[in-house]
Every structure is written in structure tokens, then in C-alpha cells.
Amino acid sequence: MVVVRMWRRLFGGSAQALDPAREDLVVVASSFDDAEACSTALDRASELDREAEAVLRHHLRLPAEQVEAACEIAGYDGYERAEGDVASDELVSIILRRVQRLDPLTCSQERSRMAGLAQRHDGVADGWDAMQPPRPAP
Template identity: 80%
Template structure:
């Protein structure tokens, strides 16, 4: 099974089936502490189905004038902008970038680092990430 997952990840051997707009998605893992490794967060995520796709969301705060540029760059890697919570007062605007993917500690860590760099290059901050999946049934 591991070989099949690696093959799919490398060569895109299947269509994305999880719709990020589904109303029944729930947070199954989240990492908002820079000191915690993604592997530790995922190990504690008892509701995460590691064999199924998840919506990986990165929570950033960016200056308003940098949002379009940051979203364009993230779009090259398949990220789309999701609806963010109402903006708080201050210079930075909350932005959520998301994409559907299989989650494992390595790719999660790579994407976390990538988003931190993207935010920094656009004068913002990466607050953290979370992953959403439909609730598991039949447990």
C-alpha cells in the first residue's frame, strides 16, 4: 500500500476526490505551535485517516497589498484561497490557503516551511495549519 501511495503522490495517478467546500469537514489535526513537529501533531491526531485525502489549510496573516501576490505564488503549487475569519483590527489580514492532499509528516513539514517562507517574503506571518476530513464512521 505504501508503494501505491508513493506512486500516486509522485505521478498523480488518481483524481482528487475530496471537495474542500464540503459542509461536513471537521478539523482532524492542527499545528499552531512552532515548537511542535508535524510528526508529533499527526501522531496525536486520532481522527485522521492517513489513507484518505485531507484539506490542508495554512493560516497566514498578510498585509492587504501583498495578498494577491502571495495567493498567486501559492496557486502554482495547487493552493487556493479559502474564506478566512473576519479581519481583526491591525495591519495584517487573515488569509487561509488550502489544497487537497494525502498527509504524512514529511510533506506536512515541507508545506509548513514553505508557507512560513511565503508569508515572510510578503511581510506577513504564518500562524499555523490544520487538516480537515469528513468525520470517520463505523469506528
């Protein structure tokens, strides 16, 4: 974490990290289609500020007995569990989120990582979305 702060100070990163719990965040990019490339979804995202941090959220459905183990593993990569649980079809819907800058490569890597995590825990990765504060009107 110290290295990240030093990097930001030296190279002009944001002084304050984006708070994923902010209530004014809006969805600026998303994909719930396994066949769609992240680059396509990000190109379609006209409201996404690619220079700013975003809250990347992965929507998963897991068996209830697998949720804690999956969340613990995701936590090693900086993900936290967000929002309430919704049970459907014997699976629990959860959202795992973390703050990061989005580009096609990292988005694709994270989508793949979450799909693997869900699969290893007998679940499904439904898709992802990204949230940022609304842009000020011109």
C-alpha cells in the first residue's frame, strides 16, 4: 500500500480513492453477455471516464455454503462483498466489488478471474458493471 501511495504522489494519481459506498455512483459500463468482449463494452460506455477510478462490480450466483469461501478468496485481490443477498434457484446472488481504473485488458482479466472463482465454487458469474460519480454538466 505504501508503494501505491508513493506512486500516486510521484505520478499524479488521485489524492483520494473513490469510495465504493458513495450513494451518487451511477453505472457507466456493463456487460452481462459472455460472448461480448470487454473492449466492446468499454467502447460502448460513453459516460465512462477512463482516466478516473471506477467501482468494478462482478455479479455472481453461488450456493449459500460456498459464499464465504469465495468472498475470502476474492478478498485477497482487494474485492469486498457488497449489497444484500438474494436467493434464487438455490443460489445466492452476491456482488463483489473493488476500485480500479478500467481498461480492456484488466477488465477482461478480472471477468475471467471471477468466472473461474464462481465455477470453482459451483456457481455462475452473470456479468459485471462499473460505477463512477456522474460527470458534471457542461
